[in-house]
Amino acid sequence: MTQPAPSRRHTIAEDLRNQIATGRLKPGERLPSEAQLAAHYTVSTPTLRNALTLLQGEGLVEKIHGTGNFVRHPLRRVTYVGGGSTLSAQSDEPLRTTVRTTHLRAHGHLTALLKVASRSPLTEFLCVSHEGRSPHSLARIYMPRELAPAGVPEGLLAARLEQLRPRMAEVRETVSTRLPTPDEVTALRISSTLAVLSITRVGTDAAGRVVEAALLVLPGDRADAVFTTHHTPKAGRSEA
Template sequence: MATRYQNIADALRSRIVSEEWPPGMRLPAETELASQHSVSGPTLRSALDVLETEGLIEKRHGVGNFVRVPLHRITYPCGQTSPVAQAAVGTALRISVSSRVTEAERDLASLLGVPLGAPLTEHVYVSRMDRTPYSLARVYLPSSVAPLNAPVAGRSPWGDDFGRRFAEAGRPLCSVAERFRARHASAQEAEILHISTRTAVLTVERTSVDETGRVLAAALLVLPGDRAEAVLTTRVQREEAEWTG
């Protein structure tokens, strides 16, 4: 059975979806909404939290709650290479890249097959459309891998432009594995992407392996659910039946 705050969230959601409350509109004050629905302030705020998690409203501290203006969506094409990825997101997307040397923590050490504390190079990609962040990608390379120059900003938001460089260095990739998970944004991710920690994000853990089975690079992509999606296309081969007389 739905709780009181869920029923209120349903009622408020219908007003947003029907555009009775159009995009950009400031919602009535929380005290007014609580009075309309005969509930306490905490119950009303729980309902608003649901709508914020769904990306329907945004809270502006000291100002109020507003119906969110729908954002353009970018598409992460699973298993594709950077030229295709860049075409998928369009030319309006701008990518910035920063790099630093760090050490392998437990999860990264296991993923890359390197000792705990081994030196790594981290490349951080943040894509933006206008001033709105759209995606975050962190790419990690072991220092034992042939040195690669920092990526060129503006190519691909997914940090997948290292494949060509590995090939040029004589270590072509053999396979790329991707693992998808849905969760809420961490505090650091929320700060970078200008979203709430209640916002649902899709994460992609990508490992790139060479012909010897060595992991050359690991990446973690974070895609906010209200402005990004992942699409997997599978090619189907038609089999022609053979008839014998």
Template sequence: MGNRYHHIADDLRRLIAAGTWPTGEKLPAEQKLAARYRVSTPTLRNALEVLQSEGLVEKRHGAGNFVRRPGQRLTYASERAADAAVGVGVAAGLNVSHDRNTVKADNRLARLLAVRVDSPLTEYVFVGHQGASPRSLARVYVPYAVARLGPVEGNGAEGPSPWGDDVHDLLAAAGIRVAATTERATARFPTGDEAQLLHITRRSPVLAVERVAADADGRVVEGALLVLPGDRSEVLYTGRSAADKLEATE
């Protein structure tokens, strides 16, 4: 009985492949599916979580479970401004909502930004959607000690970047130049807040990118925490040769 939910997941997977529930259609209520398979609701939810982790089913909070539409693979790439081809792949069909808040640095943000705990920060939150599905989450922070920046206006008709790149434009307008950026990518499970914002379960792996930008003096001017669902995302890092770096400085 311990593997019962795997058998249910196999049967649901078969029914989806057979077209019993077409792409985008809502699955029967969890209570009805539990009764159909003669299991408890928690067991049924375990089966659905297997399909959610595979990208076959999407749980929309307050609405139910839906057969997931095939989506374009989302790529987060370094050297994005220098690679137009990557930019097209990132932005196609992606709508980005954004918000701006004033927060205080907790222990993690204090370490990330090299500031004291409780230091005031400007927080920018960017959520990228493909249709009704959230696809990316980016939280970007700028210490008040660096600059007190205004809201992001977006990037013309294309709207703001899902990665918060528009914050760099605000820094540049304030006379602050980013000289170096360090990024660290890890795979992990989402926090409860991240799972809710991205409409995924706590058991669905995510790709997390921690980004720190510094000026020529080594002062941290921006920190960003990016989260992408692991089943549809990839991180691409592009390095430049010593000759290329020398040419860029000339």
């Protein structure tokens, strides 16, 4: 049976993919403009952009708005370890993390997430990890304001939270995959067609009070998740 001919966007993507694989296009190199590439391949600009979208979804090309399309450096994969500390993404070498602190009032989904009344004072930590100059993943961590540390240096947030918040007696994690929001596309410089690993983690203390809620977004082309369950064997009953 005759196979259908590949579409022009797939043909263009395959040619650029081969150039990247063989080193003709090197990591960090800026591609020719979309207009130049469209003229080179004798296709319309929308067809050329569709081809680039395929490569962006594979993590081979990064589009920086206002600057152009660049060959991505090989992405470092991280492993999210379930039930761990606040920032549980691990890799051979730590990624650089920037932290932005904002004071706000509970509203919308935050009231249900933290089980607080509307307009209760909260603190949000927006954490963006970077590999080199490229954003790698992001997390939004919310805490009741009276529990939140002040003046946290970059890279020390997890340690400070461990010191100051009440010990978490239970951690509940909800994991799903979805397409990124427009804000996430911009913040992480990823394709809108690249699925992300979305993790909502809520930690409560022994009294059932929510002491921390974290919303983590890990692009699917660079993240794995591992959850380990430890079973405690029941003590055997002695026979009479």
